[in-house]
Amino acid sequence: xxxxxxxxxxxxxxxxxxxxxxxxxxxxxxxxxxxxxxxxxxxxxxxxxxxxxxxxx
Amino acid sequence: xxxxxxxxxxxxxxxxxxxxxxxxxxxxxxxxxxxxxxxxxxxxxxxxxxxxxxxxxxxxxxxxxxxxxxxxxxxxxxxxxxxxxxxxxxxxxxxxxxxxxxxxxxxxxxxxxxxxxxxxxxxxxxxxxxxxxxxxxxxxxxxxxxxxxxxxxxxxxxxxxxxxxxxxxxxxxxxxxxxxxxxxxxxxxxxxxxxxxxxxxxxxxxxxxxxxxxxxxxxxxxxxxxxxxxxxxxxxxxxxxxxxxxxxxxxxxxxxxx
Numbered sequence: 181x182x183x184x185x186x187x188x189x190x191x192x193x194x195x196x197x198x199x200x201x202x203x204x205x206x207x208x209x210x211x212x213x214x215x216x217x218x219x220x221x222x223x224x225x226x227x228x229x230x231x232x233x234x235x236x237x
Numbered sequence: 238x239x240x241x242x243x244x245x246x247x248x249x250x251x252x253x254x255x256x257x258x259x260x261x262x263x264x265x266x267x268x269x270x271x272x273x274x275x276x277x278x279x280x281x282x283x284x285x286x287x288x289x290x291x292x293x294x295x296x297x298x299x300x301x302x303x304x305x306x307x308x309x310x311x312x313x314x315x316x317x318x319x320x321x322x323x324x325x326x327x328x329x330x331x332x333x334x335x336x337x338x339x340x341x342x343x344x345x346x347x348x349x350x351x352x353x354x355x356x357x358x359x360x361x362x363x364x365x366x367x368x369x370x371x372x373x374x375x376x377x378x379x380x381x382x383x384x385x386x387x388x389x390x391x392x393x394x395x396x397x398x399x400x401x402x403x404x405x406x407x408x409x410x411x412x413x414x415x416x417x418x419x420x421x422x423x424x425x426x427x428x429x430x431x432x433x434x435x436x437x438x439x440x441x442x443x444x445x446x447x448x449x450x451x452x453x454x455x456x457x458x459x460x461x462x463x464x465x466x467x468x469x470x471x472x473x474x475x476x477x478x479x480x481x482x483x484x485x486x487x488x489x490x491x492x493x494x495x
Contacts, residue, residue, distance in 0.1 A: 212342070220346050223290035231288075 273443040284446075286453045291354075294347035295442075301340035302435065308333040309424065317385050317420060337379060344372060356448035359455050364445055367438040374431040381423035384413055395419075 196207045286292075311329045312319065319326035348368070357365040384395050398413045412418055449455045 212338075216342050216346055219342075220291075220349055223293070223346070223350070226290055228288045228290055 272440050277443050280443075284449065284453075284456055286450050287447055289450075291350040292447060294343045294350060298340060298343040298347055299435070299439075301336050301343055304336040305333060305340055306428070308336060309428075313424060317416070318387050321387070337382070341375070341379070344375065348372065351448065354448055354450055358448065359445065361441070361445045361448055364438065364441040364448075367434055367441060371431060371434045371438055374427065374434055378423060378427040378431055381413075381419050381427060384419040385416060385423055387416070 194206055197204055198207060198210060308329050312326070312333060315323060315326045320330035321327075351365070351368070380398070384391050384398070395414045399408065402408045402411075402413060411422075446456060
C-alpha cells in the first residue's frame with residue numbers, strides 16, 4: 181500500500197526543455213512534432229506498394 | 238386499428254411506394270439505406286490516386302480510435318485508480334495512452350494532408366467541417382482524460398484549468414476539479430459526441446468519395462452535377478459515386494456496386 185501511495189504521490193518530471201526566446205518546449209514534444217513532420221514528408225515522397233498483378237485484372 | 242405491416246403479403250395489390258410511406262420504420266429504413274450509395278460502405282475499388290501513403294492516415298486515425306475505445310472499456314472495469322495498483326491495469330492504461338498519442342499524430346498528419354489538398358473542394362465542405370469538429374471534440378476528451386489520472390499530474394492540471402475556466406467565465410457551468418463529473422464526461426458524454434461526429438464524417442467521406450489531389454480528375458464531379466436538394470439523409474443519386482471512365486481504379490476486379 182505504501183508503495184502504491186508513493187507511486188501516486190511522486191511528481192511527474194517534465195523532462196528537459198529547449199528555449200528560443202519566448203518559445204519553451206519539452207524535448208519530448210519537440211521530438212514528436214519533428215517525427216510527425218518527417219512522416220508527413222515521407223508519406224508524400226515514398227512510393228506506395230503496387231497492387232499484385234492478379235488483383236489488377 | 239393498427240396499420241398493417243409493409244411485409245404483409247396480402248397487400249400485394251397496393252402500390253409499393255404508398256406502402257413505403259405508411260410507417261416511420263419504413264421511412265427510417267430508407268433513410269439509413271440512402272445515407273451511402275449501395276456498395277460504397279466498404280468499397281473494394283478506389284480511384285488510382287488513393288494509392289499513396291498520404292491517404293493512409295485517415296484510416297490509421299480510425300484504427301487508433303478503435304484501440305482507444307477497446308482499451309478504455311477495459312479500464313472502466315477496474316476504475317480510475319486501477320492502474321496504480323495492478324500491472325494489468327497499468328498495461329491497459331499504457332495501451333490507452335499510446336493509442337491516443339497515435340490517434341492525435343495520425344489525425345494531425347491527416348489534417349495536414351487534407352489541408353494542402355484543399356479537401357473541401359467538390360462539395361466536401363461538410364466533410365472538412367465535421368473533421369475539424371472531431372478534432373476539437375477529441376481535444377476535450379483528451380483533456381478530461383488527463384484530469385482523471387488520480388495523481389499529482391492530474392491535480393496540477395485540474396487546478397490550472399479551473400483557474401483558466403473561471404477567468405474565462407465558464408467556471409460555473411462545469412467543475413474540472415470534480416473527479417466524478419470529469420470521469421463521466423470522459424467515458425460517456427464526450428466519447429458519444431466524438432463518436433457521433435466521426436460517424437457523420439465517415440458517412441460523408443463515403444458519400445462524396447475521398448478528395449482527389451489538386452489537378453487530378455474527380456470521379457464525383459466528372460459526372461452530372463449532384464442534386465442541390467440532396468441532404469445527408471436523402472438517398473444519393475444513383476451512379477453519383479460510380480467511377481468515370483477517365484479515372485483508373487485500384488482494387489479487386491469487382492465493381493463498385495459489388
